[in-house]
Amino acid sequence: MDSQANSDVNNGAVARFLNFIERVGNKLPDPAMIFLFSMLLIWVLSWIFSSTQFESIDPRTGQAIVVHNLLSGDALAGFLASMVKTFTGFAPLGVVLVAMLGVGVAEHSGYINAGLKLMLKRTPQSLLTPSIILVAIVSHTATDAGYVLVIPIAGVIYYAMGRHPLAGIAAAFAGVSGGFSANFIPGGIDPLLQSFTQSAAHIIDPQMSINPLNNWFFTSASSIFIVLLGWYITDKIIEPRLKNTPVDGDTESLPEFHEVTGNERKAFYAASSVMIAGIALLAYAASGEDSALRSSSGSLTDFSAPLMQSIVPLIFLLFWIPGMVFGFMVGTFKSSKDMIDAMSKSMGSMAYYIVMAFFCALFIAAFSQSNLGALLAIEGAEVLKSLALPSGITVVGIIFLTAFVNLFVGSSSAKWALLGPIFVPMLMQLGISPDLSQAAYRVGDSSSNIITPLMPYFPLVVVYCQKYVKGTGIGTLIAIMLPYSIAFLIGWSLFLLAYWGLGIPLGLQSSYEYLGM
Secondary structure: OHHHHHHHHHHHHHHHHHHHHHHHHHOOOOHHHHHHHHHHHHHHHHHHHOOOOOOOEEOOOOEEOOOOOOOOHHHHHHHHHHHHHHHHOOHHHHHHHHHHHHHHHHHHHOHHHHHHHHHHHHOOHHHHHHHHHHHHHHHHHHOOHHHHHHHHHHHHHHHHOOOOHHHHHHHHHHHHHHOOOOOOOOOOHHHHHHHHHHHHHOOOOOOOOOOOOOOHHHHHHHHHHHHHHHHHHHHHHHHHHHOOOOOOOOHHHOOOOOOOOHHHHHHHHHHHHHHHHHHHHHHHHHHOOOOOOOOOOOOOOOOOOHHHHOHHHHHHHHHHHHHHHHHHHHOOOOOHHHHHHHHHHHHHOOHHHHHHHHHHHHHHHHHHHHOHHHHHHHHHHHHHHHHOOOHHHHHHHHHHHHHHHOOOOOOHHHHHHHHHHHHHHHHHOOOEOHHHHHHHHHHHHHHOHHHOOOOOOHHHHHHHHHOOOOOOOHHHHHHHHHHHHHHHHHHHHHHHHHHHHHOOOOOOOOOOEOOOO
16 A cells, blocks of 8 residues: 555656656747757857867867857858758758658558558557567668658557557657667668777777677667567556547548458558568569679678668658559559659648758758867766776766767767767776777667757657647657656666676677777
8 A cells, every 4th residue: 555655656756747847848949940049059159169279189180179150251151052952961851751752652542551450450459569669679770760650650550559649659769769779680870880989999909800790789688678668668657647648639631440351451462462572672682792782891781882871762662662552452542643642642741840850950060060069079078087987887977978968969970970089999998898888879879869859850750749649849759758768878777787797798709898909
């Protein structure tokens, strides 16, 4: 009885705190305006700090870091001249729109609808959450596919099963973005981070060689940990809190989950066979050592490999073609015009995101050009270095510092390019290997992805939520995702320390200690 009372008090306190975060966050201006105001603030700060001489060395140049004044005449002229290019060159914009063209055909033809209905029959409701999170984690292999496919589909599935759709979106978002560094399957991010780690290690040991899969065992084990932790948070904290949040969005446009007809079932299996045949053909084309889909080194997972660079177009084709087959077989598409209309409807739903992406692109460009992000990262790392803490505490400090910097600098590779040349040599001198430094960085980099509105896909997730709950704002999403972020940051840090304490290998040819040259 006392235990139950304490639990109710604790749950009430957590709910009140999250409700406070939601209220405060929702009083903020529209995300597009936040990006605009933030860009103007960056301009002012760049002008203020441009006259300050800093002693910290920028590892990219080997010289003292300099803040560039964005209010100078040349900078303002360059801003206007490059505005269109900055917007059209904003990477997430093309990823989302191209993928959604194919997904739109698959959705409006009824192909995704039929697939979801068939899947729902085979997935026990008790295992829905871990299944969603696991799929979200595996989606990292296809770069940004999780943001444009897994997250919105999770909302549809939860709604169809009578559960709150925002809980499904939250679970998928936690897996896709919060569990970004957890995956059973190696992806392009592994060799990318390894390349920065090895370059940083060469500052101390020019002969050191690091395996691209030096964290693979740890990220695989982390997948299980993130699924279990995310499952608990979703079902025990997030969904109970959402039970009083009414679904008042445009749910009429969502698929109606009637029974699959015989014709639909036949069309679904035919369309899916086409998709499988396409995947098999792709696998065959990539299997040869001289395949045009491989990088110059023969790898399929390098970011330079044409296969990795073609993920989004492949998503488009692997949904557009089956969607077209299904639509013409069941009669939802009677002419090519119907298919084009489906793509147009898909683009119409992205209008709000496009507006936000415009201001987001301008802000991120300004933050990068000013060098304020680099200054923040370098100064923070120098403070941590000066503390000279024990190894375990230092590793945890790196995790928390990375999570903080991630609130301002979204790109995983850009942050590691800045922090790696400081963290890796520093920890090598303390006897800590580059493999462990990289693992610690990946934990911190993932944990705070889901609570920063400056993450390029954050506004897109807000749009997904507004489809079900019209009043969803930045504060709503942050309040929903904050329990995941805190739990991942603390729990994953402890998991890494325990993993380290047990001496389980981090990955291929990895180590925990650096013993010197």
